Amino acid sequence: MLCQAASKMAIKVIVLDPSENCPASALAYDHMVGSFDDSATVEEFAKRCGVLTAETEHVDVATLEKLEQQGIDCEPKASTIRIIQDKYLQKVHFSRHGIPLPEFMEINNLEETKRAGELYGYPLMIKGKRLAYDGRGNAVAKSEGELSSAIDVLGGFGRGLYVEKWAPFIKELAVIVARGRDNSILCYPVVETIHKENICHIVKAPADVPWRIRKLANDVAYKAISSLEGAGVFAVELFLTRDGQILLNEVAPRPHNSGHHTIESCYTSQFEQHLRAVVGLPLGDPSMKTPAAIMYNLLGEDEGEPGFKVAHQLIARALEIPGATAHWYDKPEMRRQRKMGHITLVGPSVGVLEARQKSMLREEGYENRNEVAPRVGIVMGSDSDLPVMKDAARILNMFGVSTEEW
Template sequence: MNFKKIGIIGGGQLGKMMVLEGKKLGLHFTVLDPSMDCPAFSIVDEYIEGDFYDKDKIRKLAEATDLITYEFEHIDADILMELKEEGYKIYPTPSTLKIIQDKFQQKNFLRQCNVPVPDFDAVDSVEALDAAVDKYGLPLLLKSCRGGYDGKGNYLIRHREEIPKAYHTLGGDATQLMVEAFVPFIKEVSVVVARGVDGEIKVYPLAENIHENNILKTTIVPARVNKVVAHKAQALALKTMELLKGVGIFCVEMFVDADDDVLVNEIAPRTHNSGHYTIEACSTSQFAQHIRAILGLPLGETKLLKPAVMINLLGGDGYDGRAKLVGAEEILAIPEVYLHFYGKTYTQPERKMGHVTVLAEDVDSALSKGDKVKELMRIIAEE
């Protein structure tokens, strides 16, 4: 493997956890991020201050490293395409990123490949949105094609009177929008899957995700679904990865309906919040696996060692300011409870500040310990 210099676009918690795993292999890391206050700053070897759409700074990162990866998808894919053509190594590949960055293109690609997805259409006017309501009924989900995350860029239309407001709230004529038929799902699940440069693929256990206000609150592994659903979901994740020919870690988020049908919701070309449980609960964490995949190393085993529950630590309601962690000593006194505090200086409501993973002999026991963690742990602002 020799001594490798890895460049990461993004210095958030995902980048930080990637660096922590890569340091075990003696790797050198340079991070590009707009803020020196980013979680990864304190542990990287070099830092480049720059915007994620700054072509010059991204080129500087490429010239300073042997390989570029990224911790989220909202970056300038065009400069990455240029750099790839010039011979720089970039994983996941910019062509894969281009497909996934635009939700309409992503869904179109999947539908053309016979991957089941919710019904969808592009809309470019209030009148087109009104027609989509006639076609698909209510509720109906309006989405920004680019840039949304954690529910940002989404508007669930429940009443016809909301159509003009929904359209203009998401940018109206100034942005690309799409609609998706609402799926009356009974569960949201996800599969983390890894693909190496040689095409080797490893699939992680199916995770069950619980969202509130479109933000992931809890992940439960193994997912509480029957074997038919678990097989369908993992097969879909495998097929999606093979179609995209992605390299690195990808997360495929899916809906499960009352008929046990599984539909692909969205794909993330990176390590993912719902895969954090892998750090303690699996033979190989998603972050270590991503490093292996992009470096062309053999992929690690993905076996679940114990049932797990991952709880996101979000900024508390009414708190905005310098972050203070409350309850750490109490939860760390509970066996098989693992705290990850990302080191973000400031908190605000629903900002992802950390996570806790609990392990147990069965899911019910893990959930019970998780409830205790939720009672004891919170993020507030210092007075």
């Protein structure tokens, strides 16, 4: 998607990716096949680039630091990637900068873990410090008795573990934040993210939360990114707690799944914004050009052919939905729970889009799109308006315009 945005502006992108037929290879100016975890490869690659950026935080950061010392331009800075790729270090960093986040502590043995359990209570979230994404590297212990097995699942203490106090969130929110080379910072509208087995599944933009919460989420996101170095877009994942607090969950130093909807719904997509930021162009307008968007991830439902069939059926239905855009990443292999593509719906309100999404997914009771996507709301000040408004509703129905009475 970064290459798609780059092609509009004729910005030439060279990609480093270990897979010969990775999706970007079809669009990139050039593709170097190699590991972004191998020092010599990253060095050779960097020398061909005017600006070096990363779409994953799991890169060889020591090499990036060395390259920066040699004058190679990395955006965001290696220091940022070093902080973020270690989730424990990330927590320490944001905590020091006064960003609200769930309580956490390092654990090195079962004794310390039990003490953490006593302090924070259960369920207790145990996390690996590194190479964690899409819920990998997370395990939940519901009681002290489950601690040992949770630690085993994560690969033991040798891997580097820490615990987090369970955040009693009612919604997960996210904010894409863009930072230019001139340190100007712009926030995209706050979205709600809905996860399925720890993987981002649905994103709703804008998030249906009070204005005060949006403002708070933007403030926390802005402050978090201000504490990091370098240009680019960043995703700030947040918890909204029952008592109206915003806690930082984690930050990704790159375009992010929670911002895919921006391709169709915002004046400047997160991908164009990332390019503008890292090459030093002025940041674009991050606001929405459509009132609402829903992004639905196409996660592999099954391995191989059966998985492809399910995904293709869903795309076929999406193509019938007004305002739906299908993205298919053309990954060479289908695997269960793998992100194979996504569908973005844009339209007049999140409510209308939820109805369209349900129709797309053939969820029960949503066969008749007219019934679920009212085009007129009839708002009454008092019950005495009802007799008049009933006639209005009747006439609208005559013309096939569905209505909603409040």
